[in-house]
Amino acid sequence: MTLNVGVIGVGMIGQDHIRRLTHVLSGARVAAVTDVDLDRARTVADDLPDAGLHASGAELIADPGVDAVVVTSWGPTHEEYVLAAVAADKQVFCEKPLATTEEACSRIVDAEVAAGRRLVMVGFMRRYDAQYNAVKSTIVGGGIGLPLMMHASHRNPSVPDFFTSDMIINDSTVHDIDTARWLFDDEIAAVTVLKPRVSSKARPGFNDPLLVLLEMSSGVLVDVEASVNSGFAYDIRGEIVCEDGTVELSESAGAIVKKAGHFSGRVPADWRERFSRAFDTEFQAWIGAATAGTSTGPSAWDGYAATVVCDAGLAALRSGAREPVTLRDKPDLYKSDPSRETRW
Ligand SMILES: NC(=O)c1ccc[n+]([C@@H]2O[C@H](COP(=O)([O-])OP(=O)(O)OC[C@H]3O[C@@H](n4cnc5c(N)ncnc54)[C@H](O)[C@@H]3O)[C@@H](O)[C@H]2O)c1
Numbered sequence: 001m002t003l004n005v006g007v008i009g010v011g012m013i014g015q016d017h018i019r020r021l022t023h024v025l026s027g028a029r030v031a032a033v034t035d036v037d038l039d040r041a042r043t044v045a046d047d048l049p050d051a052g053l054h055a056s057g058a059e060l061i062a063d064p065g066v067d068a069v070v071v072t073s074w075g076p077t078h079e080e081y082v083l084a085a086v087a088a089d090k091q092v093f094c095e096k097p098l099a100t101t102e103e104a105c106s107r108i109v110d111a112e113v114a115a116g117r118r119l120v121m122v123g124f125m126r127r128y129d130a131q132y133n134a135v136k137s138t139i140v141g142g143g144i145g146l147p148l149m150m151h152a153s154h155r156n157p158s159v160p161d162f163f164t165s166d167m168i169i170n171d172s173t174v175h176d177i178d179t180a181r182w183l184f185d186d187e188i189a190a191v192t193v194l195k196p197r198v199s200s201k202a203r204p205g206f207n208d209p210l211l212v213l214l215e216m217s218s219g220v221l222v223d224v225e226a227s228v229n230s231g232f233a234y235d236i237r238g239e240i241v242c243e244d245g246t247v248e249l250s251e252s253a254g255a256i257v258k259k260a261g262h263f264s265g266r267v268p269a270d271w272r273e274r275f276s277r278a279f280d281t282e283f284q285a286w287i288g289a290a291t292a293g294t295s296t297g298p299s300a301w302d303g304y305a306a307t308v309v310c311d312a313g314l315a316a317l318r319s320g321a322r323e324p325v326t327l328r329d330k331p332d333l334y335k336s337d338p339s340r341e342t343r344w
Helices: 012-024 038-046 057-062 075-087 102-115 130-141 165-184 271-291 300-319
Strands: 003-008 028-034 068-071 091-094 120-122 147-155 188-194 210-216 221-227 235-242 246-248 256-259 262-265
Touching: 003 012, 003 057, 003 271, 012 028, 012 038, 012 068, 012 271, 028 038, 028 057, 057 068, 057 075, 068 075, 075 091, 075 102, 075 120, 091 271, 102 300, 120 300, 130 165, 130 235, 130 246, 130 271, 147 165, 165 188, 165 210, 165 221, 165 300, 188 300, 210 300
Parallel strands: 003 028, 003 068, 068 091, 091 120, 147 221
Antiparallel strands: 147 235, 188 210, 210 221, 235 246, 256 262
8 A cells, every 4th residue: 555645845854755755765655745835846746746736734634635744844834734634634744843832732742632543753863763773772771781871962064044052952952852852761851051162163142062961850961062063074972871881873884994094984964964764764664654544753742842841941041050841741642652662
């Protein structure tokens, strides 16, 4: 059976996911597209075999030829489309963020709970990255004892002019926030943001880098160095310190070259290169689950929790203080999530 997918928002990542669905993965096809920029949507549709063009997201979701929906429009528009897909009883993959406010995320959680089954997957693709999974298996079963701390780095070579210090939290560190929740199968209890010496490459008024300290409920501390003008490459690092050993993301998925008394390897140029396989694996998992009429991976609860932690991070950036994170009660629907297997 082929899953007929409708894509809302055909900008950068929307087009990349369409390429993935059309040319890389099996079991799905792009049946329809839409975008607030209809000319862009038309150009994309023209390049696809038999893809319909819709004037609005609502129309696309209502199309009986669309089995499942991908939302890759701008963050503030996600809530409307995810709620409409849930109301139409269609599986939906929503790029992060699930929604941009705690209240909007909560409305999605309520709608899914009312539907009585999972319909929403959020695009936190690091959970599908081979290196992160190797780290997770080691802390779960690798005999290195209970985790105590994690040191992480999220370094972008550069960012566009519209990027702000807030976006270092909302757009970059949000991935580390989700990764910490997933790796330790735990919620984040508080956030502190420190502002080191400002990089001379940052625009005036821009705090870059930031040091974000996440306190897990268990007491594990996660420090994230987030910098977006690092210049040299897209460098994602992570080391977990446990009671009897450490485990860290491997330095390079490619080859290490030894030559003339030195060794060297490739550092990815950007997030597309670093996480390309993770995006593929993530989408294949979604296609499989959606075809079976269910969902998998990062849930609406995960999207909700990430947004609440980001809000605490923004408050901490402004106050300079430790900001506690308060989550609503977790609905039963999310308590037996098979993608969250770690227990300690
Ligand atoms: N998982 C990741 O690492 C990752 C990476 C990049 C982007 N994203 C997320 O994907 C989303 C899209 O990002 P992007 O970089 O592709 O942005 P983009 O600006 O390139 O594309 C967004 C598209 O959505 C369209 N759009 C805006 N409002 C709309 C609406 N109301 N209805 C329909 N279409 C609408 C725009 O016209 C544009 O074509 C964002 O939420 C972003 O955070 C996630």
